[in-house]
Amino acid sequence: MLMWDDFSAHWTAEVVQYASQKNVILQRVPPGYTHCCQPADIAWNKPLKDHLRASWLQHVKRESARLLTIEEGKMQAPDRAQAVQWLREA
Template sequence: MAPAKKPPKGRTSIKGVSRKKTQFQREAVSNEKKAHPADIAWMKPFKLELRTLWVEHLQSQLRAHQESRSTDKFKLEAPSRATLIAWLTNAWENLSSGTLASGFRKLAIPTDKRKFTVESRLVQEDNIATLVQKLERLDIAEEVGNDFGLESH
């Protein structure tokens, strides 16, 4: 077997991926530093919201265990994928447009000042429900069951 070729300067390859001729470019440290203020503007409130939801999840499980007066050892249940997606969606939706614009301003990227009408939540939910029904009919999606902490519709 021939020795692996060294990737071009400024690029790196990952074993197994380079055989497919896929290359990953390293991000220059200077670019990371430039993006840091925007990262703080967005990620701090985003992570705070996720952390709050996680703590509520833990407290809910602990409260349910205590109220059951069970003598069994408390066992923490990890949130399901559906719960995590709901948390991520909620955290993203709770980021205000002002927060996002602030991050772009810190990067000196001009922001769009146009106003867009937001569809009502009910219209969005109807559109999503219709899409899911179509995907289920095509056997592309299926019901995965109930999830701890989420209401089923």
């Protein structure tokens, strides 16, 4: 059995036919459920996304505090170097 998400390339006639010839049962993971069924999403992507989200929230908090101390202004997006640093730390 092979569990795949709903990505269209996984479900072409050629792929389905080849799987059938090899006696492989294809099972579709419902949209929205790959986060709990895909090993990469569980083992690598979730921890990475959690770290990036925490870094982003810290940035937003710092920007919010900075804006309270000035009369007028806009929140500043993190620059590329900051985003790369977050990835390194993750």
